[in-house]
Amino acid sequence: MNLKKHLFSYLFIGIILIIGFSLRYFENFYDGYWADEILTLEISNPKLNYEQFFKTWKDLDGSPIFYFYFLRIFFQLFGFTAENGRVFSIIFSTLAIFFSFFFFRVKFNYKISIVGCLLIALNIFLIWQSKDTRIQSSVLFFSLIDVIYFYYYLKTKSSSTLIYLNFLNFILISYYPFTITIVISQFIYLIIIEKKLTKIIIFFTLAALLYLVLNYYYIILSLARGHGHIGILNIKFFFNFFFSSFFGSIYLGGLYLFLFFFSIVIIFKKKILKNNILLFYLILISFSYLFLIFYSIFKTEIAVPRYFIFLIPSIIFIILQLFTNDNYRIYLYLFIFLTFLNTIILFPKSSIPKPPMKNLLDNMPLTDSNIILHNDEYYKIYYENYRKFTDNYEVISNKEANLYKKIWFICLNNPRSIVGDLILPEDKKCRFELNNFKEIKKIYITDFKIVLFEKND
Numbered sequence: 001m002n003l004k005k006h007l008f009s010y011l012f013i014g015i016i017l018i019i020g021f022s023l024r025y026f027e028n029f030y031d032g033y034w035a036d037e038i039l040t041l042e043i044s045n046p047k048l049n050y051e052q053f054f055k056t057w058k059d060l061d062g063s064p065i066f067y068f069y070f071l072r073i074f075f076q077l078f079g080f081t082a083e084n085g086r087v088f089s090i091i092f093s094t095l096a097i098f099f100s101f102f103f104f105r106v107k108f109n110y111k112i113s114i115v116g117c118l119l120i121a122l123n124i125f126l127i128w129q130s131k132d133t134r135i136q137s138s139v140l141f142f143s144l145i146d147v148i149y150f151y152y153y154l155k156t157k158s159s160s161t162l163i164y165l166n167f168l169n170f171i172l173i174s175y176y177p178f179t180i181t182i183v184i185s186q187f188i189y190l191i192i193i194e195k196k197l198t199k200i201i202i203f204f205t206l207a208a209l210l211y212l213v214l215n216y217y218y219i220i221l222s223l224a225r226g227h228g229h230i231g232i233l234n235i236k237f238f239f240n241f242f243f244s245s246f247f248g249s250i251y252l253g254g255l256y257l258f259l260f261f262f263s264i265v266i267i268f269k270k271k272i273l274k275n276n277i278l279l280f281y282l283i284l285i286s287f288s289y290l291f292l293i294f295y296s297i298f299k300t301e302i303a304v305p306r307y308f309i310f311l312i313p314s315i316i317f318i319i320l321q322l323f324t325n326d327n328y329r330i331y332l333y334l335f336i337f338l339t340f341l342n343t344i345i346l347f348p349k350s351s352i353p354k355p356p357m358k359n360l361l362d363n364m365p366l367t368d369s370n371i372i373l374h375n376d377e378y379y380k381i382y383y384e385n386y387r388k389f390t391d392n393y394e395v396i397s398n399k400e401a402n403l404y405k406k407i408w409f410i411c412l413n414n415p416r417s418i419v420g421d422l423i424l425p426e427d428k429k430c431r432f433e434l435n436n437f438k439e440i441k442k443i444y445i446t447d448f449k450i451v452l453f454e455k456n457d
Helices: 003-025 035-044 050-060 066-078 082-105 110-122 124-129 136-156 159-175 177-193 198-214 216-225 250-270 277-298 305-322 326-346 357-362 398-403
Strands: 371-374 394-396 406-412 437-445 448-455
Touching (some): 035 066, 110 326, 124 136, 124 326, 159 177, 159 198, 177 277, 357 448, 394 398
Parallel strands (some): 371 394, 371 406
Antiparallel strands (some): 437 448
């Protein structure tokens, strides 16, 4: 490829990164935190000493500690705010877009690889996940790095590269255990294509033993916790395999699912699987779904799309094989357009309905009061570290109320992220009285009850 084409490729990648970053950054910080994100703030709070940090993690979350440790460091460097928790996810999600180009480049030409990169940038599910202060966006990033390096090993076949690969695999599954499906899929693929298996078996066995030894405490702790997941495996899964979630809607998910299976038919028809990286991705996708099914039946139900976010690039990889045929090129442009249209339509929504903080702030004018009182201990850490509150409002305790003339009281009232579409009686915690104050305004908005209190003369 000449210099001019290289420059155009880099320009396109730069534009895609800007698009992907913008979709992840803008309209992100007015969505409140849902329950699991609150737990993330609690665990990653840099004000805790290391003993408290470890205990809080042990008590509140079943994931490995590393994500919370890295986020804690990020908070120490850049400030402990709810917004920065989201920024951490945005950084990993944007980096995943960049490295996805190299992920697709292992097989495809520059044009198809750029298309793959664009589909990752526009994927509405990945955009939604970047709006969570949770582990998923970083899992996608580390999974891409691991698979890219796996392909590098396939090219070199050197013992040193295999050592580094197994070290990466160890880090990956220590960071997020469900990525064990990636590691096992690598092993199965190498068993199929390699003639000399002794080296492969020895290195992967050593990596497995290293994981068991160095993660012994986490494994014991995880087994002791028992059932901790929420993904009920039902008949719906066997009809869409998360595609409606992975791609944002029933319609686009159905299109991706059709193209995925159509591409597999073409791949088998052309008999191009032998010594082909496509075989690895088919193994990875198939094994991950089998793992999900058997784990759900025999351990605990994990049929949650975000737990398997690392499958999305592999699914797109299989689909793009279909468009390497120039006869289908016009359909590729239509495919990109439909993905873009789906993203634009669904962009204002969220995979989990979160408290609408902009609506809340709009209904609490500073002209009435800049003092906020709440009685929700669970959300306390969020309210006190949400910069759009702390920059303009003062969050006080009940004991400090008598120091002020007017006070806004806010209460989460049947939040959708907890109760879904159920309509429940007003929660008891929202019936709040403040001594020496009278209610002068009461407002109900989505997820919230707001009361303006004024001190009695």
